[in-house]
Amino acid sequence: MILHIPHTATTLPEYFSEQTPLSDDELLRELYVMTDWHIDQLFDASAARRIRFPWSRLLVDVERFADDAAEPMAEKGMGRFYTRTHDGRLLRPEPTPAERTRLVSLYNDHHYGLTQAVVEELERLGEALIVDAHSFTDQPLPCNADQTRPRPDICIGMDSFHSPEGLVEGLCALFFERGYRVEINRPVSGSIVPKRYYRSNPKVRSVRIDVNRRLYLHNDKGINRLQSDLRDILATLDPEVPDPLPVTLPEPTPNPVPEYRVDWSDDMVKRSFATAFKTGKLVLPTSRIKELEICSLAFEPAGSIQLPDCGHVILRLEEGET
Numbered sequence: 001m002i003l004h005i006p007h008t009a010t011t012l013p014e015y016f017s018e019q020t021p022l023s024d025d026e027l028l029r030e031l032y033v034m035t036d037w038h039i040d041q042l043f044d045a046s047a048a049r050r051i052r053f054p055w056s057r058l059l060v061d062v063e064r065f066a067d068d069a070a071e072p073m074a075e076k077g078m079g080r081f082y083t084r085t086h087d088g089r090l091l092r093p094e095p096t097p098a099e100r101t102r103l104v105s106l107y108n109d110h111h112y113g114l115t116q117a118v119v120e121e122l123e124r125l126g127e128a129l130i131v132d133a134h135s136f137t138d139q140p141l142p143c144n145a146d147q148t149r150p151r152p153d154i155c156i157g158m159d160s161f162h163s164p165e166g167l168v169e170g171l172c173a174l175f176f177e178r179g180y181r182v183e184i185n186r187p188v189s190g191s192i193v194p195k196r197y198y199r200s201n202p203k204v205r206s207v208r209i210d211v212n213r214r215l216y217l218h219n220d221k222g223i224n225r226l227q228s229d230l231r232d233i234l235a236t237l238d239p240e241v242p243d244p245l246p247v248t249l250p251e252p253t254p255n256p257v258p259e260y261r262v263d264w265s266d267d268m269v270k271r272s273f274a275t276a277f278k279t280g281k282l283v284l285p286t287s288r289i290k291e292l293e294i295c296s297l298a299f300e301p302a303g304s305i306q307l308p309d310c311g312h313v314i315l316r317l318e319e320g321e322t
Contacts, residue, residue: 001238007036115194132208146187157208254269
């Protein structure tokens with residue numbers, strides 16, 4: 001099994017903030033909306049080959065077709081290289097020729113890695129299965145083609161050539177048995193297949209699993225349940241996946257580490273969080289930690305941020321850590 005995880009990263013190059021007309025707050029908000037939070041944790045199949053894109057989709061969306069003429073989202077400024085936000089605002093200008101060359105290289109490298117994983121799977125097993133892992137918002141975004149409400153818990157994306165009927169029906173049954181509402185190809189459709197094999201090799205199977213963020217975001221019990229269910233379902237799809245440990249997420253500690261609140265009006269703090277989104281590193285002097293107003297924006301450096309459904313984020317720091 002090959003797990004394809006294209007949209008979990010939040011990393012952007014330093015120059016991105018110079019290109020975008022968005023404020024730091026607006027850019028953080030766009031990252032929050034467009035990132036598939038926790039998907040790399042939820043889809044926990046230790047024996048599977050994982051193909052994860054390390055850059056934010058705001059820089060390059062490797063799930064899009066390379067040719068804008070074939071990509072429906074390109075007309076909304078959200079093709080391979082985004083120029084518009086989810087609600088239609090300017091995100092950045094069109095890439096320069098030099099920048100486009102660099103971005104195309106990132107895109108091609110990712111797809112080369114996915115193709116090679118399929119090649120190796122075919123050589124080893126005679127067939128390959130790609131599980132394309134994503135999430136979606138509970139309420140439709142302005143950029144979404146499907147604006148129908150309510151949205152299901154789980155969406156199974158399928159391709160008429162690469163997604164066998166038995167595979168799709170079996171997946172639906174496995175989710176139904178666990179109490180989830182499931183729909184096929186709604187609110188999103190299709191599943192990724194390397195260009196080399198697209199509509200030519202039926203031994204390359206692909207299915208997309210999208211989970212509604214309502215099930216788990218800001219919900220510790222929900223994320224544990226969903227992770228456990230997904231682990232069991234993936235094990236059913238791939239007999240090579242060994243029996244995992246029953247619990248993978250840490251239980252709440254009876255002696256929690258100190259909690260601090262930081263002043264979001266403090267420009268130093270705001271810049272630190274903006275930098276952290278791009279670099280994955282957060283450094284804040286504890287002497288200046290007070291209260292944080294962050295509009296429920298999600299930020300997770302190694303799980304050190306707890307995300308409640310309110311206007312505050314609790315920053316947990318180990319003793320002596322800055």
